[in-house]
Amino acid sequence: MTRRILLPPIAAFALVALYVVAESFGFDGLAAAEPTTVSEAAAMGRAARALQLMAEGQDPNRPQHIASGVLDSGEYEVRPLEAAILGRHLEMVRLLQRSGAARFDMSRAICFARARLPEVLPELGAEHAASPDAPAEIAAAITICMQAQAQ
Amino acid sequence: MITESDRYYHRLAFAYAAAVAAVMGTLLLEIPVQLSDSFTEFTAVHGRSLWQVTAAEFYNGTYFRPFRRALIKIVYDASAGHYYLAFRGFQALELLLLLLLVVRMLRVRSAAGLLSLPLGLAIVVGIHTFAGTVREGLPINHFLTILICCAAAVNLAQGERSPLTDVAAVALLTVATLTIESGLLIWTIFAATYFVGYRGISRSALIALTACIGMYFLGRFVLIGGGAPGLNERSAGFGFSVLSPDDLVRRFGDNPLPFYAYNFLCAISSVLLAEPRGGVWAFTRELTSGRPEPWQVVNVVTSATTTLLIARFAAVRLPRWRTAWRAEAGGEDGFDDADRFTILFLVVLPFNALFASGYEKDVIMSPAGLFYAAAAYFVFRELLSGAKFAIGPALVLVVAVGWSVRFVGIHDNLRARALSVQDEWAYYDDWARNQPNDIHLNAEEQAIRQHLYEDAVLRAPRVPQLSLGVLDRMFDLTQ
Secondary structure, X not given: OHHHHHHHHHHHHHHHHHHHHHHHOOOOOOEOOOOOOHHHHHHHOOHHXXXXXXXXXXXXXXXXXXXXXXXXXXXXXXOHHHHHHXXXXXXXXXXXXXXXXXXXXXXXHHHHHHHHOHHHHHHHOOOOOOOOOOOOOHHHHXXXXXXXXXX | OOOHHHHHHHHHHHHHHHHHHHHHHHHHOOOOOOOOOOHHHHHHHOOOOHHHHHHHHHOOOOOOXXXXXXXXXXXXXXXXXXXXXXXXXXXXXXXXXXXXXXXXXXXXXXXXXXXXXXXXXXXXXHOHHHHHHHXXXXXXXXXXXXXXXXXXXXXXXHOOOXXXXXXXXXXXXXXXXXXXXXXXXXXXXXXXXXXXXXXXXXXXXXXXXXXXXXXXXXXXXXXXXXXXXXXXXXXXXXXXXXXXXXXXHHHHOOOOXXXXXXXXXXXXXXXXXXXXXXXXXXXXXXXXXXXXXXXXXXXXXXXXXXXXXXXXXXXXXXXXXXXXXXXXXXXXXXXXXXXXXXXXXXXXXXXXXXXXXXXXXXXXXXXXXXXXXXXXXXXXXXXXXXXXXXXXXXXXXXXXXXXXXXXXXXXXXXXXHHHHHHHHHHOHHHHHHOOOOOOOOOHHHHHHHHHHHHHHHHOOOOOOOEOOHHHHHXXXXXX
């Protein structure tokens, strides 16, 4: 029985070693979803990845795809700054502004901020609004703000 | 007398340790040079000579760590601008050196020893006190350097006595004490190893080592006039929460002794039970609210059970230690390695805790964590060798599974660290704005900053975070 104490640590080492080797050959079976657009990175609060993708040429002032499972179960087309607001990443909003990702009409972003992240409103050039008890659901916020913009 | 089969087991043990270091080193190499506690070290050593860097640290108020920055300077100059490769590579090599020295001091020369080694090494790298030695760059992790010195000290003590060994012991103590305060533990290790029967160091050398300690205190506190850190320097855990420096001064400013005693006891408890952490009894707090995290349960149950095994072993051996002590004093072999390492752990633990009495932090207790792992290794080896000390096999299996989870957890932790350091650099402007002193960089320093920024953000390898579903909650990512 006591000899079995060897098995768990050996299995643990083999698991880690195998994963590291497999990963070097491109295996990503246990990897969490990696952002592929600046908007996805912004929605997830992955600052470095957002800057990487911008450096690779993605335009942070255009709407970009956000896959299902990133913000919620829905798929969206929003700008990175808007995605950061929807994901409630205040620092990310500021970083994107500093990085030149705020050169577009801010009305929709301000609408998102009112619903999801009121504390960022002054930095978007809008009047500060009292924080709601709880931020609006992402899908609801997007629907309301899209409709408001269409009108 | 070492036989060929002894050498066979020993070689296999070294190979296993090297494999563990290689896997962990691969993950270490994915972590960029960090911004906090690292970038400013680069600007501090840039454009100054090694002597200037070292000399300036002799008069650094409450901290006395001249060799810490000297080592950074040496690696910085050797890097020739390849900071990421040089500093991360150095840490990976330090890890390899540590594990090889640990295996050497464990003297794995039997099947039972070899079978116990994976669990022993899982404890060495999986214990929470070790995490800070690999997660943090600093940019050279002085806690990891001290662990190497600890293992090297035992190796020297186990070796053949010679004048060269004595000189090496004094050199090792000097380097360790001038690297960080807990380097003084090296003296404790030399003294304890001598008294348990490792006599690679002569009695004269032990006297010289003691004189070095006297000179250290004389030099630091009398000649240079340094002091100990005050309560107002940093936040610290107390009870179920963290107190700010102002709160600490308000509560303990008149009489800090209760606070120091609290930290001393917490440091010991943290090694033995994985609770509290950083002076905060988080597991107890969560338990009373009914919602401890799975990783907290794994940590506390594993550590408490392992401590129980070590305590049971010590209790069984205690009568034997009395006679063994007399035999060692008479120049004969009284203790075996299992006794010696258990005693070494019991000696190092309280001495190490003294260094945490001003400020309790997991990584400060890393030397005690190392000897805890060594003591546990010998308990397992004795169990596998057929020693009878009434321990249920189920209990041993709990320990083995628990430490294996923690072993996987530290690797997951390193991957998470790679991503957090990348993000740390992405927010450089925010970091610079929040520094207590304004950061004004000259052109050369700007170039260093840009180089490190590009290494961390633009050229960093793409390393996805692992996602193991519900199992993720088993891993302690707070370390």
